[in-house]
Amino acid sequence: MFPWQTTAYMAETAISLFIKSSESWRRHLAKHEEITRMLFNVIDELNELRPAEEHLEKNLVAPLTGDSGRLDSAGLINLIVLTEQQTAEELGRPILLTDDRTLSQVKEVFGTLGTLAEYIQRLLSEKRDG
Amino acid sequence: MDKQQHTCVLVSDFNLQNFSGYLTNDPEFPRIHAITAPFGQTVPTLLHQDAPCWQNTPDVAVVWTQPQAVIADFNALLRYEQVRLQQLLQQVDEYSALLVNMSERVNYAFVPSWVLPSYRSVFGVLDMKTEIGLTNTIMRMNLRLAENLEKTSNIYVFNTHRWIEQAGNHAFNPKLWYLGKIVFGNEVFKAAVRDIKAALGGMLGLARKLIILDLDDTLWGGIVGDVGWENLVLGGHHHLGEAYVDFQQALKSMKNRGILLAIVSKNEEPVALEAIRKHPEMVLKLEDFAGWRINWQDKAQNVVDLMSELNLGPQSAVFIDDNPAERARINESLPEVLVPDWPEDPLFYPSALLSLGCFEMPSLSQEDLVRTTLYLSENKRQALKKTVGSLEEWLSRLSLRVQVEELHPANLQRAAQLLNKTNQMNLSTRRLPEAELMAWAENKHHRLWTLRVSDKFGDAGLTGIVSLDIQGQSAQIVDFILSCRVMGRKIEEAMLATAINHVRESGVKDVYARYIRTSKNKPCLDFFQSLAPRFQPQGDRFIHDSKTPFAVPKHIELVQ
Numbered sequence: 001m002f003p004w005q006t007t008a009y010m011a012e013t014a015i016s017l018f019i020k021s022s023e024s025w026r027r028h029l030a031k032h033e034e035i036t037r038m039l040f041n042v043i044d045e046l047n048e049l050r051p052a053e054e055h056l057e058k059n060l061v062a063p064l065t066g067d068s069g070r071l072d073s074a075g076l077i078n079l080i081v082l083t084e085q086q087t088a089e090e091l092g093r094p095i096l097l098t099d100d101r102t103l104s105q106v107k108e109v110f111g112t113l114g115t116l117a118e119y120i121q122r123l124l125s126e127k128r129d130g
Numbered sequence: 131m132d133k134q135q136h137t138c139v140l141v142s143d144f145n146l147q148n149f150s151g152y153l154t155n156d157p158e159f160p161r162i163h164a165i166t167a168p169f170g171q172t173v174p175t176l177l178h179q180d181a182p183c184w185q186n187t188p189d190v191a192v193v194w195t196q197p198q199a200v201i202a203d204f205n206a207l208l209r210y211e212q213v214r215l216q217q218l219l220q221q222v223d224e225y226s227a228l229l230v231n232m233s234e235r236v237n238y239a240f241v242p243s244w245v246l247p248s249y250r251s252v253f254g255v256l257d258m259k260t261e262i263g264l265t266n267t268i269m270r271m272n273l274r275l276a277e278n279l280e281k282t283s284n285i286y287v288f289n290t291h292r293w294i295e296q297a298g299n300h301a302f303n304p305k306l307w308y309l310g311k312i313v314f315g316n317e318v319f320k321a322a323v324r325d326i327k328a329a330l331g332g333m334l335g336l337a338r339k340l341i342i343l344d345l346d347d348t349l350w351g352g353i354v355g356d357v358g359w360e361n362l363v364l365g366g367h368h369h370l371g372e373a374y375v376d377f378q379q380a381l382k383s384m385k386n387r388g389i390l391l392a393i394v395s396k397n398e399e400p401v402a403l404e405a406i407r408k409h410p411e412m413v414l415k416l417e418d419f420a421g422w423r424i425n426w427q428d429k430a431q432n433v434v435d436l437m438s439e440l441n442l443g444p445q446s447a448v449f450i451d452d453n454p455a456e457r458a459r460i461n462e463s464l465p466e467v468l469v470p471d472w473p474e475d476p477l478f479y480p481s482a483l484l485s486l487g488c489f490e491m492p493s494l495s496q497e498d499l500v501r502t503t504l505y506l507s508e509n510k511r512q513a514l515k516k517t518v519g520s521l522e523e524w525l526s527r528l529s530l531r532v533q534v535e536e537l538h539p540a541n542l543q544r545a546a547q548l549l550n551k552t553n554q555m556n557l558s559t560r561r562l563p564e565a566e567l568m569a570w571a572e573n574k575h576h577r578l579w580t581l582r583v584s585d586k587f588g589d590a591g592l593t594g595i596v597s598l599d600i601q602g603q604s605a606q607i608v609d610f611i612l613s614c615r616v617m618g619r620k621i622e623e624a625m626l627a628t629a630i631n632h633v634r635e636s637g638v639k640d641v642y643a644r645y646i647r648t649s650k651n652k653p654c655l656d657f658f659q660s661l662a663p664r665f666q667p668q669g670d671r672f673i674h675d676s677k678t679p680f681a682v683p684k685h686i687e688l689v690q
Binding site: 045048049050051052073074077078080081082084085098 | 145147148151152154155300303305306309310312316320
């Protein structure tokens with residue numbers, strides 16, 4: 001192999017790796033968007049149960065649980081059940097949000113819609129990898 | 131529209147927080163504010179009228195229980211212990227008595243029937259065996275409950291299975307039970323809210339009374355003016371033809387329950403009527419329609435004319451048309467008329483009609499069953515009116531007879547229905563359930579008369595109510611109600627004569643009517659204003675000096 005061939009090979013490999021990683025990033029973003037859309041539908045459902053002044057916001061950073069969150073324990077149960085239901089229906093894959101692993105980190109998982117979306121994405125990718 | 135917020139107590143052995151959320155936050159009328167009694171306290175809550183939930187004089191109660199929570203022997207049966215059916219049904223009787231007792235605290239009580247999640251029927255073929263099968267037992271319990279509660283006029287049992295069917299796979303979710311003691315999925319609660327609101331709306335007089343129908347591609351398939359009645363898609367061995375027949379059958383069943391049918395169609399009238407008369411598969415006959423406007427005029431104007439002919443307001447009507455442009459026209463020009471989105475596919479017409487949920491009636495009276503006949507008699511009256519010169523001449527030829535009766539158990543149901551449904555000729559628009567109306571009429575200071583109206587064309591039935599509250603030297607006309615079917619024949623004056631004659635005989639000095647304005651009762655105000663000087667207006671009151679007699683119109687035979 002000539003030296004100029006080695007350089008070309010290295011450049012090609014680097015470009016290919018870059019393309020692959022950006023594709024996987026794009027897939028990640030697309031899935032995140034899909035999960036967010038699904039969670040916004042869950043919020044629409046939850047809001048049917050609540051007076052207008054107590055509606056939950058459809059954004060990823062507004063606190064859901066904890067001291068500044070609007071969800072009480074009954075609201076959290078509804079969020080869990082509806083999220084499981086809609087993940088299976090809209091994303092085509094069931095997840096479990098009532099196992100010890102999830103319930104031992106309620107504040108972290110259900111802190112905001114953003115943290116919940118990240119967690120669901122992790123569960124779905126674990127399932128795929130497993 | 132009923133703007134009042136109705137307070138509703140929810141009593142249950144399980145968590146009804148989600149149901150309460152849907153009930154309170156649903157934007158449709160009637161608006162409900164739900165108060166949830168502590169769950170798991172069903173029997174104490176039903177027993178003790180001092181419980182906090184009853185303290186805000188609620189209008190409505192919903193008592194929704196699991197069978198094993200209130201019937202001890204059913205709980206034993208769930209463990210497959212041996213139980214005696216008679217003993218179990220006796221417990222249903224005892225529970226029913228608690229419900230009857232509770233119903234005195236509210237105007238309306240709703241009791242969803244008992245159900246079990248389908249996974250409970252583990253014994254398959256034994257499930258329908260007497261004293262063994264859970265489904266067999268629960269069916270008997272529900273029937274017994276319904277029979278026991280039938281005699282109490284303000285308790286209504288709902289069929290919970292309907293809600294379960296509508297919710298499909300989401301009817302039950304063990305997670306909701308184990309995490310929150312919630313028996314049903316939210317879809318069940320949403321279906322329950324729809325039915326409860328429809329029922330309450332019916333009781334408050336908000337039910338629709340008239341369905342206005344298009345003809346071409348609505349009542350039958352095809353354009354009759356183009357293809358001729360012989361070639362319409364209706365009946366026969368054709369899936370669309372069968373769907374149109376089923377749609378007509380569903381309409382006929384509504385007509386038999388007292389809902390009026392009418393036609394507004396852009397067509398040549400003789401051509402359309404010929405199709406109705408001659409097509410062998412027409413389920414609906416001409417006499418099933420209380421009226422029609424078949425011409426090429428604007429449909430909105432035709433709807434207005436038709437409702438005026440039938441003496442009904444736009445809030446009474448539902449407009450069904452396959453053409454979205456016509457639906458939009460009515461929606462825009464007559465917003466109070468209910469214009470449902472209509473499926474494009476005629477195969478969905480029957481189910482679309484049956485799921486409208488706006489025709490709920492708390493009871494069925496004889497008048498309901500023959501309502502279309504009553505309107506057809508009215509058409510004959512109007513035809514006579516066109517042939518005679520003056521109003522007086524027309525009235526004198528009707529041979530009007532008004533029979534006055536006190537309120538009694540035999541006419542109570544119809545009187546309560548009239549009180550709770552009438553909007554236009556209604557002085558105070560107060561709404562009372564049967565038991566409260568009877569209790570009011572039995573008070574020694576109160577008098578209430580019902581009036582049955584008939585003429586040579588037919589019997590309109592019990593169509594009027596007038597009542598008095600006499601305190602010392604003053605008598606107040608509290609209810610002054612006349613069905614729109616018989617308005618404008620001076621029966622109003624016969625009603626006043628009935629009340630005033632009683633006041634005069636009792637030696638009371640003054641009699642007055644206090645008009646309480648609603649969005650719909652202007653005809654009543656117009657009537658009292660037309661009575662001057664016999665009734666003098668003073669603010670919202672119309673006062674009559676009882677020294678002056680008030681005569682029954684000459685063309686009316688008043689029978690007491």
